[in-house]
Amino acid sequence: MKDIYILGIESSCDEMSASIIKNGNEEIKTIILSQMDIHKKYGGVVPEIASRCHIESATMVLEELFSDIDISFKDITAIAVTHGPGLIGSLLVGLQIAKTLSFVYQKPLIPVHHIAGHIYANNLVKEMQFPLLCLVVSGGHTDLIYMKDHFEFEKIGGTLDDAVGECYDKVARIMNIPYPGGPVIDKLAHKGAHTYHLPLPLDDDSFNFSFSGLKSAVINLVHNEKQRNNEINVENLCTTFQDNVVEIISKKTMKAIQKFNIKNLAICGGVSANSGLREKFEILCKKNNINLSMPSIKYCTDNAAMIATAGFFAYQKGIKSDMSLNAKATESLKEYIQNYK
Ligand code: KG4
Ligand code: ZN
Numbered sequence: 083m084k085d086i087y088i089l090g091i092e093s094s095c096d097e098m099s100a101s102i103i104k105n106g107n108e109e110i111k112t113i114i115l116s117q118m119d120i121h122k123k124y125g126g127v128v129p130e131i132a133s134r135c136h137i138e139s140a141t142m143v144l145e146e147l148f149s150d151i152d153i154s155f156k157d158i159t160a161i162a163v164t165h166g167p168g169l170i171g172s173l174l175v176g177l178q179i180a181k182t183l184s185f186v187y188q189k190p191l192i193p194v195h196h197i198a199g200h201i202y203a204n205n206l207v208k209e210m211q212f213p214l215l216c217l218v219v220s221g222g223h224t225d226l227i228y229m230k231d232h233f234e235f236e237k238i239g240g241t242l243d244d245a246v247g248e249c250y251d252k253v254a255r256i257m258n259i260p261y262p263g264g265p266v267i268d269k270l271a272h273k274g275a276h277t278y279h280l281p282l283p284l285d286d287d288s289f290n291f292s293f294s295g296l297k298s299a300v301i302n303l304v305h306n307e308k309q310r311n312n313e314i315n316v317e318n319l320c321t322t323f324q325d326n327v328v329e330i331i332s333k334k335t336m337k338a339i340q341k342f343n344i345k346n347l348a349i350c351g352g353v354s355a356n357s358g359l360r361e362k363f364e365i366l367c368k369k370n371n372i373n374l375s376m377p378s379i380k381y382c383t384d385n386a387a388m389i390a391t392a393g394f395f396a397y398q399k400g401i402k403s404d405m406s407l408n409a410k411a412t413e414s415l416k417e418y419i420q421n422y423k
Contacts, residue, residue: 086159090390093176094168094196096127098136099386100147106394112387113147115139125261133171160190162393166410173409192393193403195418200350202392203377211346217335220351221247224291233399235415239289247353249293253300268356271324274317328358348375355382
């Protein structure tokens with residue numbers, strides 16, 4: 083079989099990234115340019131700044147990608163791009179680049195749903211096995227997705243309000259931890275003890291999640307302690323918060339595994355870099371004989387390697403678009419498959 087090289091482009095939030103993946107599992111090269119330091123001073127991503135920075139950095143990222151490798155545009159089989167969901171201005175930059183390259187080099191254009199990308203980051207670690215339960219935990223999503231096979235997504239649960247990464251970042255802010263707070267809370271959580279009382283959010287029989295109550299509980303706790311002139315033990319609060327997050331996510335995921343009798347679990351998204359979550363799933367999956375897959379830390383957060391990998395499987399499934407492809411700020415996986423198959 084002829085080798086398939088997919089060029090992936092990802093720009094849905096504050097990372098501009100390009101990658102080349104061979105045959106859906108072999109990384110040729112990936113460039114990720116993060117704007118984190120720029121957005122840090124505003125306490126979160128400023129959409130207008132993000133898209134402007136993408137415009138400034140896109141050419142540089144692509145030039146860097148094709149430097150020092152013996153692959154050129156003519157070797158590329160198809161171009162995969164995140165068309166949504168995400169920040170509309172940010173998405174449009176990556177999308178316009180992909181459409182231009184597709185037109186100039188006459189290569190097929192493959193729209194890739196950002197969450198499909200996160201899921202397929204797992205195929206860079208080991209071959210995905212089906213049926214598969216995917217836990218997507220990121221800044222914008224907290225979903226449980228059942229996959230019977232490649233590119234067959236069935237959502238069985240999701241967050242009713244805040245996404246878990248969003249909750250991490252908001253809770254961090256109240257503790258004066260800079261953006262993005264998730265990785266810092268994760269580090270501090272390892273230094274503290276579970277001393278505070280926080281609720282275990284939406285501890286019910288559903289496969290849905292809710293994090294706004296937990297977020298409000300932390301905010302109220304910090305305010306109340308301040309009013310009483312009591313000092314907050316940030317490390318202990320981080321430990322308590324992270325324990326509760328990991329507990330509810332792992333509890334519902336394992337329940338879904340049992341109910342649907344699944345033997346394969348893949349976790350993904352920015353929060354899958356969380357050491358508490360990774361440790362917990364390693365223990366639980368070993369105990370229950372579940373085949374666990376987690377992306378390498380580098381590919382938990384946004385990157386184009388995951389988009390090119392998903393693009394490979396989308397290409398096999400006949401998912402493609404013409405030049406009318408537009409960016410989508412919101413789109414479910416179900417709508418995605420319906421729209422482009
Ligand atoms: O997947 P991602 O890069 O962007 C979205 O698609 O949303 O995820 C970013 C999110 C941020 O909320 C960030 O705080 C969180 O992932 N995150 C973490 C960790 N590393 C990144 N949250 C908890 N623990 C971490 N180690
Ligand atoms: Zn993401």
